[in-house]
Amino acid sequence: MDFLSLAFVLFVGIALILYYVLPGRYQRLILLLSNLVFYLICGKWNLIFIVLTSATVWFGAFILDRISDRYKEARKAPELSKEDKKKIKNRYQNYKRLVLWTVLLFNFGILAYMKYLRVLAGFKGGLLLPLGISFYTFMATGYLIDIYGNKYASERNFFRFLLFISFFPQLVQGPINRYDQMAPQFNEVHKIDADRMKRGVLLILYGLMKKYAIANMLSGSIESVLGGQINTMPGSLIVFAILMYSAEQYADFSGGIDIVMGVALLFDIRMMPNFRQPYFSTSLGDFWRRWHISLGAWMRDYVFYPFALLKPIQNFGKWCTSKFNKHLGRVLPAGIANILVFFLVGLWHGAAAHYIWWGLYNGFVIAISDILEPFFKGLSKKMHLTEDSNGMRIFRIIRTFIIVNIGWYFDRIDDLGRCLSCLGRSVTAFGPSMFVPSFKLVLLNSNEGSPIYAAGGMCLAFLGCVIVFIVSFLKEKGIDVACNVSAIMRKSGFGFAVVALAMLVLISFVFMSSAGGFLYANF
C-alpha cells in the first residue's frame, strides 16, 4: 500500500476514528486489528510469517522467564556452598542458552532463507519477501535477547506482544523499535489532542515532500548517469550523480521515517528516532549514530557488545596492551567488533556483494580512524589547531560528508568493477570543463522525458533540499521546526506550512517519470 494513496489515507482515517471514538479500553484491539488488516491488504502470506515469528519469540521468552524463576527457586535451597550455587547457575544458564539459540536460529533461518538463500539459489516466483521481515525479525529477536539477559519481564499476553511486533507504521521501513519503549505506550489510554494531530500531519507532509519532491525527482537522473556509459563520462558528472544520490537516499529514507513517525503520532505513539541530521556528523562513527539510529543501536546492543565481551576478544585486548600499548589494547578489539557489525549491516541490506563491500568500507574506515586517533591529535597539536573551533568543526563535517559519499559509490553501484571505475574516473578524469556539455547530453536529453521536465524536476529537488537543509540546520541548533508546533502556531504558520509542503508534493507529480517505491521498503 503506497503512503500517498487513497487506500492508505482511508485506512488510517477509519482506524483513527475507531481508535478515538470507541471507549479507551478498545484502543489496543483497534490497533491490533488495523495491523492485521494492513498485513492482509499487503498480501496474506505476510501474516503467516509475522505471526510465526511473534509466536515463537513470545513462547521462547515465556520459557526463558520460567527457567529464570526456577533458577531463583533452586537458589533458595538451604546450605548451598558457593560451588553448588555456581553449578546451579551454570545448569540453568545452559537451559536458557539452548532456548535462546533455538529460537534465534529458527527466526534468523527464516530471514536468511527468504532474503538470501532464495536469491542466491536463483529461485524466481513463489512467495515475495514478507513485508518488513528484516525489521520485525530484529525487533522480536532484540526482545528475546533482552528477556534472556533479564532486562525486563516478558509479555504474558501473546496478543499484546503481537501488537508490538505488528504495529503497522513501523513495518514498511522501520524504525526497529524496542519492546520496553513501546509496550507502556500501548497499555495507556490515549486521548485526541489537536496540537499533537497537527504535529503528526506536519511531519507526514514534510516526509512526503522529502520523498516526492526530492527523492523521486532525482532517481531518474541518478540512473541516467550511473547506469549509463560511465567510461565516456567525466568524473565531475559522476560526482554530481553521487551527490544527488546522497540527497535521494537521505530524502527517501528519512522522509519515509517522518511519514511513519507522523502516522504513529496520530495514534499518540512515539517510536524510536531513526535520524538526527546525519550530514552534520563530524566523523563516520558519529554519522552511524545519526543515520538509521535504530539499526545502529540494535547492532551495538546485540552484536557489538556481546562479541567484544567474548573471552578470546577480551584476552586479545589484554595481549595488545602488553605487547604494544594501552591505546591499541583499547581500540583493536573494538575495531574487530566494528568490522563484524558493519559486515552484518551490509548483509542486512540485501543479498548482493556491493552491500557487503559498502559495510566493510564503513567498518574499516571507523576502525582505522580509531587506531590513528592519537596520530591525528598529535598532528593538530603540531599545527596549532584548536580542536573545538568552528573552523575545525566545519572541516570535520565536510571530511565526513566526503567519506560517506565514497561509501555511497559501493552502496549505489551494484557491480564492484563498475564502482571502482566510477571512483577512478572521479579522481583521474574529473574534467570540470566537460561537466556542462555532458550534463546537457546525459541528464537533459535522457530517454526519460523532455529536457524541461528533467530540469524542472531537478530545480524542485534543489528547492526541497534547501528547505531540508534549513530545517536540519535549525534542528542542529536545538530549534525543532518540524515538531515544535506551538512555535509555528504562534506565528500562525501551520496553515502556510501545510499548504507549502502539499504544493511541493503536488508539483512533483508534474515532473514525475516513475512512481518509485521506498528504497528501504524491500529490506
Add this chain to the structure above:
Amino acid sequence: MEELIELLEEIKEDVDFENEDSLVDDGLIDSFDILQIISALNDAYDISIPASEIIPANFNSARTLYEMVKRLQDD
C-alpha cells in the same frame, strides 16, 4: 568502593569518578571505556558482566557500577 574508583581512574584519568553521576548520559565514557571497565571489573571481582548489563543505569556512576558488581557477586 575506593578500590573501584582507583580502578576506573586508571582507565580514564580525566574523569571525576567520585562525583560524576551521568557518565554515559553526558558522554564522559564511550564504548571503548565501557569495554575496558568491564574487562577490569571482571578480573578484579571475579565476575562476568554480560552485555545485557550495559545500560546507562549501571554505568552512569561509580556507585551504580559498585552496586552492579555486588549484585553479580551475590548472583
